[in-house]
Amino acid sequence: MLSQPKLRNIVSTAGTTRDFIAILKRLTGASPADILAVRLIIEPQAAAAVVSSASGADIKLIREAHENAVNAEDLASFERWDAELHSRIYTATRNELLISLNDLLGDIRNRTPWIRLKKKVITEAKRREYCGHHEKIVQAIAGRDSDAASESMHRHISIIIEDLFPQ
Amino acid sequence: MPVKKAPMLSTDLQRRLEGGEWLPGNLMPNERALAHEYGVARNTVRKILAQMEEDGLIARQVGRGTIVLDRPDTQFTDILDHFLDASPIDILNLRIFIEPHSAEAAARNASSAELEAIIEADAKCAEATDLVKYEHWDSQFHKRIYQAAHNAFLTDFFDLLSIIRYQAPMMEIRRRSFTEERRLAYGREHEEIITALRNWDGKAAAHAMRNHLLSRRRNYFGQ
Numbered sequence: 001m002l003s004q005p006k007l008r009n010i011v012s013t014a015g016t017t018r019d020f021i022a023i024l025k026r027l028t029g030a031s032p033a034d035i036l037a038v039r040l041i042i043e044p045q046a047a048a049a050v051v052s053s054a055s056g057a058d059i060k061l062i063r064e065a066h067e068n069a070v071n072a073e074d075l076a077s078f079e080r081w082d083a084e085l086h087s088r089i090y091t092a093t094r095n096e097l098l099i100s101l102n103d104l105l106g107d108i109r110n111r112t113p114w115i116r117l118k119k120k121v122i123t124e125a126k127r128r129e130y131c132g133h134h135e136k137i138v139q140a141i142a143g144r145d146s147d148a149a150s151e152s153m154h155r156h157i158s159i160i161i162e163d164l165f166p167q
Numbered sequence: 168m169p170v171k172k173a174p175m176l177s178t179d180l181q182r183r184l185e186g187g188e189w190l191p192g193n194l195m196p197n198e199r200a201l202a203h204e205y206g207v208a209r210n211t212v213r214k215i216l217a218q219m220e221e222d223g224l225i226a227r228q229v230g231r232g233t234i235v236l237d238r239p240d241t242q243f244t245d246i247l248d249h250f251l252d253a254s255p256i257d258i259l260n261l262r263i264f265i266e267p268h269s270a271e272a273a274a275r276n277a278s279s280a281e282l283e284a285i286i287e288a289d290a291k292c293a294e295a296t297d298l299v300k301y302e303h304w305d306s307q308f309h310k311r312i313y314q315a316a317h318n319a320f321l322t323d324f325f326d327l328l329s330i331i332r333y334q335a336p337m338m339e340i341r342r343r344s345f346t347e348e349r350r351l352a353y354g355r356e357h358e359e360i361i362t363a364l365r366n367w368d369g370k371a372a373a374h375a376m377r378n379h380l381l382s383r384r385r386n387y388f389g390q
Contacts, residue, residue: 008248009186013299014306014333015326016178017185017247018224023327024243030320038320041268097253097261101324104246 028108032117035108036161042101043086043157048150050092050141058092059142066134075119078127083109085134089141121163133159172207177215179205184224184235195225195233250331255340256388258332263380265324266309269316270360270376271369277315282364285311289357298345302338308357312376315364344386356382 010017054062065088069081083106090102108114122130133156140148180201189195198216202209216233219225226234277285288308295301306329313322356379363371384390 008244008251009182010251010330010334011182012330012332012334013338015330016181018181020247020250020327020330021243023323023330024246026323027320027327030323034318034320037318038265038324042264045264095253095257095260096249097257098264100246100249100253101261103249107246 027104030108033165035105039105040154040157040161044150044154046090046093046098047137047141047153048146050089051144051146051149053094054092054141062088062092062141063138066138069134070131075122082130117164126163173211173215176205176207176211177218180215180219189235191235193235195235197232250327253331255337258328259380259384259387263377263384265321266380267373267377269313269321270372272316272318273312274364274367274369274372276317277364281311281315285315285364286361289361292357293354298342301350302341340387349386352382353379
């Protein structure tokens with residue numbers, strides 16, 4: 001008797017399941033600069049896309065995550081709702097691949113060096129500042145303004161990059 | 168399409184291993200049996216098993232045979248499932264998000280050797296006499312632009328996408344939509360990207376890349 005295969009078998013001319021896993025492992029070890037550059041490319045466009053793809057229920061969920069982040073009492077809880085807000089924006093794009101990419105990026109951001117860096121950088125004042133950015137992003141999405149959604153997200157990520165790695 | 172025996176054998180053995188035909192802790196068939204089964208020289212089998220051993224898939228022990236090792240990769244099962252379930256249009260839409268930025272970065276970061284490599288891939292596209300070769304070099308063209316953009320995450324991510332993009336049914340979409348006229352149009356679009364890269368013009372490179380991918384999307388999905 002064969003046991004249930006644990007990993008799905010990929011039939012592709014460009015590589016096997018093993019190649020796929022090897023690349024995933026490499027991706028999780030990517031440099032912080034590369035990861036942040038990727039977020040800066042993708043998230044503003046995701047926010048703009050959500051303006052047309054989000055349902056009313058999606059927007060409610062996004063706003064709820066934002067409000068929970070605002071009311072968070074400690075850094076851990078803020079972090080959880082902050083991540084949830086970004087993740088609900090990705091979910092509202094309805095793009096399976098984009099959602100998976102965000103899961104992967106989230107996985108990477110939960111690794112020790114990232115957590116250590118954020119603990120050092122994210123002060124009470126920074127939390128309030130980020131919540132201010134989130135407010136603009138949520139308003140733009142709810143107001144169905146794709147330019148404003150993209151611009152406010154771009155600004156938000158740019159400032160995070162500057163905070164984590166001051167030039 | 169003629170396929171080299173060694174890569175085919177290697178892919179097939181990995182597939183059987185991943186499919187659970189030989190379980191961790193158990194023995195795989197020996198060299199002689201595999202050589203007989205696939206109709207190849209024992210030496211060919213030996214080289215492939217050596218590679219698999221180096222990759223940590225199996226252990227070869229004198230007197231015992233080839234033992235299948237445990238794989239610690241199951242943490243990626245969910246991520247892998249989700250990635251593999253992405254629809255073709257999701258993939259193309261994500262490329263439309265990312266690749267114009269890569270082209271823009273490549274205009275700034277490409278060394279002349281990297282630029283030559285991009286141009287070479289495009290020339291091979293033009294020479295390709297069948298779809299499989301064409302697709303291979305087209306993919307190389309895009310991959311080399313990623314490499315020239317110098318973001319390691321995105322270069323690896325494109326490799327990941329390629330595995331998804333070249334799963335079995337996807338080639339059929341390409342075959343149905345591939346005409347000589349479209350091929351010529353893609354060629355002109357590649358030229359525009361190359362011209363922008365040569366001129367270190369990031370904005371034009373981003374614009375040309377976006378146009379190129381949008382035209383692919385129209386041809387595949389009519390939108």
